[in-house]
Amino acid sequence: xxxxxxxxxxxxxxxxxxxxxxxxxxxxxxxxxxxxxxxxxxxxxxxxxxxxxxxxxxxxxxxxxxxxxxxxxxxxxxxxxxxxxxxxxxxxxxxxxxxxxxxxxxxxxxxxxxxxxxxxxxxxxxxxxxxxxxxxxxxxxxxxxxxxxxxxxxxxxxxxxxxxxxxxxxxxxxxxxxxxxxxxxxxxxxxxxxxxxxxxxxxxxxxxxxxxxxxxxxxxxxxxxxxxxxxxxxxxxxxxxxxxxxxxxxxxxxxx
Numbered sequence: 001x002x003x004x005x006x007x008x009x010x011x012x013x014x015x016x017x018x019x020x021x022x023x024x025x026x027x028x029x030x031x032x033x034x035x036x037x038x039x040x041x042x043x044x045x046x047x048x049x050x051x052x053x054x055x056x057x058x059x060x061x062x063x064x065x066x067x068x069x070x071x072x073x074x075x076x077x078x079x080x081x082x083x084x085x086x087x088x089x090x091x092x093x094x095x096x097x098x099x100x101x102x103x104x105x106x107x108x109x110x111x112x113x114x115x116x117x118x119x120x121x122x123x124x125x126x127x128x129x130x131x132x133x134x135x136x137x138x139x140x141x142x143x144x145x146x147x148x149x150x151x152x153x154x155x156x157x158x159x160x161x162x163x164x165x166x167x168x169x170x171x172x173x174x175x176x177x178x179x180x181x182x183x184x185x186x187x188x189x190x191x192x193x194x195x196x197x198x199x200x201x202x203x204x205x206x207x208x209x210x211x212x213x214x215x216x217x218x219x220x221x222x223x224x225x226x227x228x229x230x231x232x233x234x235x236x237x238x239x240x241x242x243x244x245x246x247x248x249x250x251x252x253x254x255x256x
Contacts, residue, residue, distance in 0.1 A: 001029065005250050006030065008034060008035065023050065029096050030069075037058045053073055091104055150167055188219065229252055
């Protein structure tokens, strides 16, 4: 089973790219972030034509998450428990062939020290508490999405320059480390120790061409899933397309 995570940065703008990619790659499960669509506008039919069931929760202009699957989806959740009723659309979960898939779009944080930065840290802590009270390390769990955190210096093109800034602030990295400390493993790092493996590049300053990237899109897994994880891939070529998302898909291959 292939599980992918991809911040599409507007499903309406990137739908044709997504559909072409699904035809070529045929991943069984795809977690999308920043769909930026209200639920009534979600493209259920074209995805169904390719064999994908979709569950989603969205809002106009911002945020929005979805899970697409060629396999049955069960036990769907569309909000992080104990989040405020008006909370942004940043969380969705479902079970696929015995694997609990949790898809998140973590707040960006905007600026260090701002209310939105505090909201980001609180949201990550709420997510950690939810995992710790809901699941155990014996459960087959995949937590994936756009975390808006680069965990280590090797995940940033220029760590000294980025240090203390949004995406690479010590408090963000500590919050991410607490997720791992609960018992999750970074699936990519099971197979790749090298730096320079990025999932996001700014649209400005020719960042992609110059490889000025950050690894902020992650697939985190519990030990039972880690034992099945045979490979993790980054679809870098999609960033070369005309009008691409600023993120690329990250894909984990799980053995049956």
